[in-house]
Amino acid sequence: MTSCIIIGAGMAGLTAARELMNHQWNVTVLDKGRGVGGSMATRRLLSTRADHGAQYFSVRTPDFREYVQQLQAVGVVKEWNLQEANFDHPRYIGSGGMSAVPKYLADGLTIKTGERVVLIERTDTGCRVRTDTGHHFETDKLILTIPAPQAYTLLRDSNIELAAAELAAFSTITYQPCLAVMVVLNRPSRIPTPGVLSFEKGDISWVADNEQKGIATEQPTVTIHATPAFSRDNLEGDLNEAGQKLLDQLTDWIPAESIEQFQVHRWRYSLAEKRYPQAYVVCNTPFEMLMGGDGFGMGNVEGAFQSGLQMARHLIG
Ligand SMILES: Cc1cc2nc3c(=O)[nH]c(=O)nc-3n(C[C@H](O)[C@H](O)[C@H](O)COP(=O)(O)OP(=O)(O)OC[C@H]3O[C@@H](n4cnc5c(N)ncnc54)[C@H](O)[C@@H]3O)c2cc1C
Structure with missing residues (x-):
């Protein structure tokens, strides 16, 4: 063998x-x-959770489509209905979080x-x-x-x-860096349906409401991804300070009084740019x-x- x-x-x-x-x-x-999964990551926070790496995936190639259909059939993957956010093709997410996919793949393998x-x-x-x-x-x-x-x-x-x-x-x-902020809320966020915000300008590129996404079932959580420029400038600095700077820009959707806790994760190798x-x-x-x-x-x-x-x-x- x-x-x-x-x-x-x-x-x-x-x-x-x-x-x-x-x-x-x-x-x-x-x-x-x-654990397994690399950047397909879901973190447990208090009694709830947040996806802090990949947020969803798309399917373009036949091999992957076939595999994703198998994962859908066993309930590991589901489609994320983002039509209201004007996404042109289907996006898929792990049921219970993105880490569900690598955990399923890992079953039966020898992994250290x-x-x-x-x-x-x-x-x-x-x-x-x-x-x-x-x-x-x-x-x-x-x-x-x-x-x-x-x-x-x-x-x-x-x-x-x-x-x-x-x-x-x-x-x-080359890779872009990404600072990811995971926020636990004491009430639902004010992010409109279907629960995502994406920005062309400023320090934030993406915000997802994990409760609307269906993975933060115990208590609402939100994930914020900083832009590559902000992430690069703050990668080696105080992560809590950087997280707070980002949260201060989102008070319309995440009021300060709704924040119970937040954590910041530093991805040095986020999206492969070149x-x-x-x-x-x-x-x-x-x-x-x-x-x-x-x-x-x-x-x-x-x-x-x-x-x-x-x-x-x-x-x-
Ligand atoms: C913040 C963020 C957002 C993203 N958003 C999306 C998205 O929305 N849609 C999408 O399709 N993709 C997204 N991606 C990209 C996607 O997650 C990755 O392209 C994909 O998951 C990478 O898989 P991989 O196996 O190539 O690498 P990785 O997932 O990086 O796995 C590499 C593994 O190697 C391990 N490792 C590194 N060095 C060593 C060592 N010396 N010894 C042993 N182990 C080591 C690491 O721990 C890691 O587990 C995102 C990524 C990030 C970080």
Whole structure:
């Protein structure tokens, strides 16, 4: 049985892992986070919750459409009716939060969380990866789905030389940062139906009412995404101060007296702004290593799915 280690348990890594597992590969997924999902994230706040990463996803490709239909049939995904917000095509969300999708994908896979990969070493038959907990894992093949800047650092620290074309792939990829504010309210927000606000100007790009979205069932919550410019300017500063600055601009919809608590999450690698055009790259390394994720191809949830699927298909042959 051929073995494969996948670094990153986001949409790309989990999709690749499922496909390989379905073809009887011996797959292990490693992630530095406490749970699976990467930027498809839902946080529990008090007794309620808020999506603080990806807010929804769209479906354009046949493979993804087929998979999303399966997820809909088992109740993991549902359509988010945003017609009143003038969205031209359907948007989908995880039932109970976006993290429902990666959690479903993860079922039955061997996944080790809390394992940050810090080194990759060549072996006679493939490679060995070492993590910051002191564990190491041997494998025939390796798939990297972590954001390109982090992958670049990992490969440099591992003294793995890349060909010029592979280095060019890395230098193509850039991400926008995003500060996400999750707010717990003691009463419903004043955001009109269907529960989203998006702005062309100012410091805020997106606001979603998680109660109207159907995922904050215990107590209302709202998610605010700052613009890339505001996020960049405030990324290393006091996050609470930055969160308060954003809330002060939304008092028409979220009055100060309705706020019970808020938390701010710093996404250093939010939307992949400049991407490598193909869904993955096969590295010219002594062992078989593929790089993918949302920096490759379409650059969103669907793009991460496609990248993972196509990497797995490449290995399966
Ligand atoms: C704020 C925000 C809003 C977004 N909104 C949308 C949206 O509305 N619609 C949409 O389609 N997309 C959206 N996206 C993008 C979408 O979430 C991503 O494109 C997609 O989920 C990325 O999946 P991925 O598997 O490529 O990467 P990720 O989800 O980033 O997964 C990579 C994983 O690698 C792990 N990792 C990193 N380094 C290491 C290491 N050294 N060792 C082990 N593990 C490591 C991380 O913990 C992470 O879990 C948004 C993203 C963000 C952050």
